[in-house]
Amino acid sequence: MTLWLFKSEPDEYSLQDLAAEASGFGRWDGIRNYQARNFLRDRVAIGDGVLFYHSACKIPAVVGTAEVVRAAYADPAQFDPESKYFDPKASADKPRWYCVDLAWRSEFARPVPLADIKKNPQLTEMVLVKQGRLSIQPVRQEEWDSIVKLGGK
């Protein structure tokens, strides 16, 4: 099993939106960055744990956890001309973009802000700190444990 950190803009899709899904899971779609896609397509698997991170907001922070309940499949939005995620270069034969399904697992008692993560000597090796602008990234077990502990869950 692999552990991950997924970033989402809360205005677009928040942890609370995931928790409120009537079906019990949400589609993690709209990934249009190649590095993130490669992780999603090749490495993300059912049962993997996900730290849910809110980005591009006032206080960027890890806010809870989720679990992968369906591995990569072609993101339907790329085929829909009405969607803002439409990609004219993608075809059903050769999909360019992928998505997975996630289920909500927990909401932290205290969100763990990026600023705190950067200051924490145990967490300076996180991809989140070392490489910005990557919306899907692997997380080490000890990093996961530290952050979940800081979150109070």
Next chain:
DNA sequence: GCCAACGTTGGC
């Protein structure tokens, strides 16, 4: 097959 240009991301 090199490499400059491009699109996406996201903290500041």
Next chain:
DNA sequence: GCCAACGTTGGC
């Protein structure tokens, strides 16, 4: 809204 880092693209 700036701009830096990344993978991909495409002209040559």
